[in-house]
Amino acid sequence: MSETAVMSQKLSERITNMSTSATLAMAAKARELRGEGKDIIGLSLGEPDFNTPDFIKNAAIKAINDDYNSYTPVDGYVELKEAVITKFKRDNNLNYTLPQIVVSTGAKQSLANIAAVLLDKGDEVILPCPYWVSYSDIVKLNDGVPVEVKTAIETDFKMTASQLEAAITPRTKMIWFSSPCNPSGSLYSTEELNALAKVILKYPNIYVVSDEIYEHINYTGKPHASMAGIAGMFDRTITVNGVSKAFAMTGWRIGYIGAPDWIARACNKMQGQITSGANCIAQRAVIEALNASPSTVKYMIDEFNLRRDLILGLLNDIEGFKTNTPEGAFYVFPDVSFFFGKTFRGRTINNASDFSLYLLEEALVATVTGDAFGNPNCIRISYAASQEQIIEAIKRIKEALSNL
Secondary structure, three states, X not given: XXXXXXXXXXXXXXXXXXXXXXXXXXXXXXXXXXXXOOOOEEOOOOOOOOOOOHHHHHHHHHHHHOOOOOOOOOOOOHHHHHHHHHHHHHHHOXXXXXXXXXEEOOHHHHHHHHHHHHOOOOOEEEEEEOOOOOHHHHHHHOOOEEEEEEOOHHHOOOOOHHHHHHHOOOOEEEEEEEOOOOOOOOOOOHHHHHHHHHHHOOOOOOEEEEEOOOOOOEOOOOOOOOHHHOOOOHHHEEEEEEOOOOOOOHHHOOEEEEOXXXXXXXXXXXXXXXXXXXXXXHHHHHHHHHHOOHHHHXXXXXHHHHHHHHHHHHHOOOOOOEOOOOOEOOEEOOXXXXXXXXXXXXXXXXXXXXXXXXXXXXXXXXOEEHHHHOOOOEEEEEOOOOHHHHHHHHXXXXXXXXXX
């Protein structure tokens, strides 16, 4: 019996059946090729290429010098929870109280907590496609059933009220979505959220997870719209956010939720048995980040906006790429089905996974297959890279595709 077979006998069905994160898998593959001496341009990870602002780093240094080194409260320092409350009021006009805030080790842990405390076996969670890569497996890990609602590039990958209504069954427990969306960059407007809320409010046992981690990376000039701010939805919505994207703090691992107090208490209880409180130094730094005006990071958003326009112009010059204009985040999600069925050196590109692998091996550019996000016709390209890297990457892609 092979070593793999022996190991699989020892592992739980839970982990055996879980998918590997496609974004992390592609990053690992890219690192492997770099280790072989290949010049890989990484456009796969959702990580800003800026440094954390100095005023936040200085707050961390001060915390170290002030001897913050003890276990933190499970749900976060009171001062950080107060900063989260201030942020929600200032940026979203949402009025949370201390018991409604839970700070976690990244927004991903916040999502895992929510699924663990709300889902029972067979409960359904509606996921508008495309959705962030980990949603589906987090739901399945907690015995829930992902229900995918297909959207199209022609409608900017947004779920309509009629699609939502058609997806609801007696087993529906939650709806999860991100706005701005990872991977599509789409934003739901206040009007669109109102239409969805009108459907949700017909069903008193359905809750919404509104993932707003890309909130500040918004190119529309319009205020961010939060589902919890829609009439009737405050007590039906768990708002998930964090500092990873807008403040270039991915490695600091701090996320948080604003939720009905009974859900927040349950998440606090769950977290107390899993990780307990988040890192003390990171928490002290995030207090400074959240108390600062969002204008302090506008220079990053302005640069991302320039890169978006740059990469769209370059992609639209390649026959076969079908794009829309994302309104936020730092991704484009082009439809590449034009290339399916084409061959190179006897190998056929059958789907987005094949296409993404082809770009990695032949163009030396790392992207992510849309399969991982529930859309097999697209790939995700991150433009969290310099303009020079973007220009070179799209040049390589164009050359590689000319060989098909």
